[in-house]
Amino acid sequence: MFTFPTHFLVGAAMAYLFGFSMLFGALGGMLPDLDYFTPWHRGAFHSFVFAPIAAAVVYALTRSRLKSMGTGIGFAAHSLADWMNYWGTMILWPFSTTMFSLDIATWDDPVANGALSIASVLLIILLKKYREKKPWLETIKKFWR
Secondary structure, X not given: OOOHHHHHHHHHHHHHHOOOOHHHHHHHXXXXXXXXXXXXXXXXXXXOOHHHHHHHHHHHHHOOHHHHHHHHHHHHHHXXXXXXXXXXXXXXXXXXXXXXXXXXXXXXXXXXXXXXXXXXXXXXXXXXXXXXXXXXXXXXXXXXX
């Protein structure tokens, strides 16, 4: 649904929300659009099936659960965001080739992009402040390393 900067910020925020790498969440948020200039854009690459595949590839390359899970969550966040626009996306591919859409806004809607980008940045700021007061969260994060 949204522009590249919005997907970048949403991927980062969602990965950070769950305690994973923000950088790899942001990169994962961009991955589904690798097919942007192809005739099958919003097809297989926007499916939830590819989120764990992207995470597995990153894990194989980095051996880091924090980075791989961040990538997978960012990837899934991108697919969910694109599900909101009027074009829709094949989020259930290969089980269905239906273009699912919530028809909330257009992909280039400045209000929707701005609101989602600002909400993502605010979420990161608020989580950072909250986590500084809760050091026990770092103990949980160590499990994923």
